[in-house]
Amino acid sequence: MRVRFGIGLMALLVLSGCSGTPAVPQGVPSAPAPLTTTPAPGAGLGEQPPASPAPETAIVVPDVPRQNSSIDAQVTREVVPPVNISVADLELDMPVLGMGVDGDGAMDLPQNTGEAGWYRFGPAPGDPAGTTVIAAHVDSAIYGLGAFARLREVTIGVPVTVRTADGAEHRYTVSEVVRTPKSDVPLGDLFDREGAARLVLVTCGGEFDRSTGHYLDNVIVTAVPE
Amino acid sequence: MHSRILAGVTVGAIALVGAALPANAAEESSAKLSVLHGVPDLPVDVYVNNELTLDNFAPSDLAGPLELPAGTYSVAITAADAADASAPAIGPVDLTLAAGGNYTAVAHLNAAGEPTATLFLNDTTATAAGEGRLTVRHTAAAPAVDVLAGGSAVISGLTNPNEQVLNLPAGTVSASVAAAGTTDPVIGPADVTIADGVNTIVYAWGSLEAGNLALAVQTIDGLSSAPHGIPAGSVGLAADSDTGSLVWLGSAALLMLIAAAGVTVSTRRREAAQSK
Numbered sequence: 063m064r065v066r067f068g069i070g071l072m073a074l075l076v077l078s079g080c081s082g083t084p085a086v087p088q089g090v091p092s093a094p095a096p097l098t099t100t101p102a103p104g105a106g107l108g109e110q111p112p113a114s115p116a117p118e119t120a121i122v123v124p125d126v127p128r129q130n131s132s133i134d135a136q137v138t139r140e141v142v143p144p145v146n147i148s149v150a151d152l153e154l155d156m157p158v159l160g161m162g163v164d165g166d167g168a169m170d171l172p173q174n175t176g177e178a179g180w181y182r183f184g185p186a187p188g189d190p191a192g193t194t195v196i197a198a199h200v201d202s203a204i205y206g207l208g209a210f211a212r213l214r215e216v217t218i219g220v221p222v223t224v225r226t227a228d229g230a231e232h233r234y235t236v237s238e239v240v241r242t243p244k245s246d247v248p249l250g251d252l253f254d255r256e257g258a259a260r261l262v263l264v265t266c267g268g269e270f271d272r273s274t275g276h277y278l279d280n281v282i283v284t285a286v287p288e
Numbered sequence: 289m290h291s292r293i294l295a296g297v298t299v300g301a302i303a304l305v306g307a308a309l310p311a312n313a314a315e316e317s318s319a320k321l322s323v324l325h326g327v328p329d330l331p332v333d334v335y336v337n338n339e340l341t342l343d344n345f346a347p348s349d350l351a352g353p354l355e356l357p358a359g360t361y362s363v364a365i366t367a368a369d370a371a372d373a374s375a376p377a378i379g380p381v382d383l384t385l386a387a388g389g390n391y392t393a394v395a396h397l398n399a400a401g402e403p404t405a406t407l408f409l410n411d412t413t414a415t416a417a418g419e420g421r422l423t424v425r426h427t428a429a430a431p432a433v434d435v436l437a438g439g440s441a442v443i444s445g446l447t448n449p450n451e452q453v454l455n456l457p458a459g460t461v462s463a464s465v466a467a468a469g470t471t472d473p474v475i476g477p478a479d480v481t482i483a484d485g486v487n488t489i490v491y492a493w494g495s496l497e498a499g500n501l502a503l504a505v506q507t508i509d510g511l512s513s514a515p516h517g518i519p520a521g522s523v524g525l526a527a528d529s530d531t532g533s534l535v536w537l538g539s540a541a542l543l544m545l546i547a548a549a550g551v552t553v554s555t556r557r558r559e560a561a562q563s564k
Contacts, residue, residue, distance in 0.1 A: 124354075126342060131324060131350035131504035133478050133490070162458070163418030169515040183418055183458060183484035183512065197518050201525035211526040244517060253514035255485075266521030268528055277521045 142188050144180050144232075146225040147196055147263075152216060154209040158196060158224070175199045175208025184253050187224045187232040192255040194224070197264035200277070210265035213281050214241070222285045224261060234261045234285035241267055241279045252282065261285040319385035321361075322352030326396035326427050326493035327378075327403050328500045334395075335364040335373035335380075344368045350506055358387035365395050365405065378403045392506060396427035396493050399448040406449040410508055411487055417515040420458050420482035423489040425451040430496035432468035436477075437461045444468065458484040465492050465501075475501050485512025 129135075148155040161179035164170040171179040178198040185192030198210040222234040237260075252262055261284070268279025323334060325347050334342035334351075342351050345368070361383045364376035373380070378395055385391055390410040398404045408425060415421055424435050426448045435443035435452075438461075443452045445468045464476030475492060482488060491504040 124341060126351045126354060128342075128345075128349050128351045130348055131491070131506060132348050133480070133503040133505050136481070136505050136507075138481050139483070163416075163515050167417055167516040169417075169518045171518070171520055181515070197520050200521040201523040203523050207525045210520070214526075247517070249514040249517065253512075255510075255512065264518045264520060265526075266519070267526060270521070270524030270527030272524065275523075276519060277524070277527060280518055280520070 141182075141186050142226045142228050142230070143182065144187050144194065144196065144224045145227050147178055148223045148225075149216065149220060150223075151220045152209065152212040154212060156198070156209055169195070169197060171197055171199050173199065173202060173204070175202045175205040175210070178210065181253065185255060185259070187226055187261070188230070189259060191259055192257065193253060194259075194261045195253055195264065196224070196261065200265045200267065200281075208265070210263070210281075211267075213239075213263055213265055213283050214267055216283055221288070222261060222263070232261075233288040235288055236283055237286045238282075238284040240282050240284075242282060243268070243278055244276075244280050247280050247282070259287055261287075317358055317387050318355050319358050319387060320353040320390040321356055321383075321385060322350060322354070322392045322506060324351075324392055324394045324396075324491060324504060324506065325349045326394050326491060326504060328397075328494050328498065330377070330403070331368035332365045332377065332395065333368050333370055335366065335376075336361050338362070338364075338373050340373075348502070348504060350504065352392075353390070356385060358385055358389075360384045363393060363405065365403075378405050381405050383407050390508060392489070394425070394427050394449075394491065394493075396449070396491075397429040397495055399429060399431065401429035401495055401497065404449070408451060410489065411453055412508060412511060414513045415455060415485050415487075415511045417513045418458055418484055419455050420484055421487040421511070422454045422456055422461065422480065422482055423451055423487055424454075425449070425489065425491045428492045428494050428496065428501055429498075430467075430474070430492070430501065433465050433474070433492065434468050434470070436464045436466055436471060436473070439471065441471075456482045458482055463490070465503075475503055478503055480505070483507075483509070485509060487511060 143160050144158045146156070147158050156176055156178050158178045158180050159172050160182035161170045161172065162182060169179070169181055175198060178196050181195040185194050187194050198208055200211045201207050216236055216239055218236050218239065220236045222236060224232045224234070226232065263283040265281050266277035266279065267281040268277055270277050323342060325332065325345050328347055330347065332345050333340055334345055345351065362380045363383055364373040364380040365378040366373055366376050383393055390412045392408045392410055394406050394408065396404065396406065406427065411421060411423065424443055424446060426433060426446045428448060430448070432445045432447045434441040435446065442454065446452055459482055461480045461482055462477045463480050464473035464478070466473050474496060480488060480490060487508040489506040492501060493504055494500040494502045
């Protein structure tokens with residue numbers, strides 16, 4: 063008892079030294095680049111099909127993709143949202159709600175620490191590519207400590223199951239656990255839409271700054287499909 | 289005819305110079321070009337630098353995007369049964385594509401109902417997290433229009449061949465098009481999806497007089513931005529430590545006292561149990 067408490071106290075005394083500066087907004091457009099024109103004499107469309115450049119001698123009508131642009135012909139992306147996440151090893155089992163962006167441009171999260179939020183503008187578990195981001199408040203003055211607080215204890219290889227609204231269970235295996243100062247979190251990479259399909263679980267951790275009411279770190283758990 | 293078309297394209301080109309290019313424009317040497325057919329009842333062939341590029345291109349068809357080296361291209365649009373580009377119905381016009389630019393060339397009617405062509409530069413700058421972009425282009429034989437969403441004008445007095453760009457929260461907009469200053473729709477209402485990170489370009493095309501006004505839609509995705517952060521805690525219950533105050537020192541001291549008391553109590557209990 064005394065020994066364990068001593069370790070806990072040491073952990074309390076460790077300062078990670080990270081700063082509380084806000085994360086840099088992603089995707090801010092830079093100043094317009096100058097318009098530069100490089101004349102390409104003879105570079106006709108027929109000689110430059112997009113996928114596989116044909117030899118310059120080829121005289122064929124290129125296979126340009128075509129679609130009906132009529133507003134009635136538009137198909138909207140079908141998304142099957144996640145509704146539950148469970149990590150048996152952590153005794154974590156909680157509902158998942160689709161969430162967007164708050165007034166400051168940050169990811170919005172359910173106030174209830176017993177509920178997780180899925181970034182609904184990004185990929186979903188059934189999507190062939192990109193990162194499904196599920197995050198939850200680690201604590202709340204009303205709801206207390208949340209189950210996502212136990213993400214710190216997760217180890218590589220632990221199974222994670224996400225159930226989607228169609229009843230399908232998507233199984234993942236934890237591949238990485240990191241704790242990063244919020245100012246260093248690679249948000250563009252974390253919310254990736256094109257890379258290999260993966261699940262990223264996020265909560266807060268590290269030091270707590272009472273003057274701002276924010277933790278200084280994000281705990282980021284990456285899991286890959288089984 | 290030729291001179292009028294060329295004049296129209298020149299105006300378009302001037303408008304393009306001031307528009308923003310994507311951040312990576314300088315690194316790219318190619319441009320993207322899509323082609324929209326917005327002339328009613330006229331199947332056409334599209335020749336680029338005298339090469340047949342789009343055969344039997346039908347009204348409402350959208351082709352591309354084609355990845356092309358930056359440069360100037362001569363585009364001629366003929367009737368679909370023409371043998372070559374020598375007698376175009378539209379053009380030939382010179383389209384100058386800058387490196388990194390994403391363009392749509394539209395064959396359409398001008399306000400007076402004559403076939404013409406306009407080159408638009410598509411806005412591919414990043415959208416804010418949770419937002420999409422709506423671009424509305426007037427390419428119809430019709431006077432100035434308003435675009436109404438939810439009954440009120442969000443775009444006013446848009447004329448052929450111009451555009452207006454709005455950044456909007458992701459969602460669905462019920463939009464209709466009415467003559468400028470009125471609210472009686474000549475097109476719509478139609479549901480337009482505004483998706484995060486997508487520029488949804490809506491073209492009003494056709495002819496008011498002929499009663500064949502229609503909406504065409506082009507989407508350009510991949511413009512999304514990540515949220516600015518993930519603020520996932522607010523109390524400090526899971527903290528390793530606090531900064532900004534010395535409260536944690538007091539808490540630690542208190543915890544030590546409680547722990548010490550616990551040890552003392554459990555020791556006493558053990559002693560009591562042993563003595564029984």
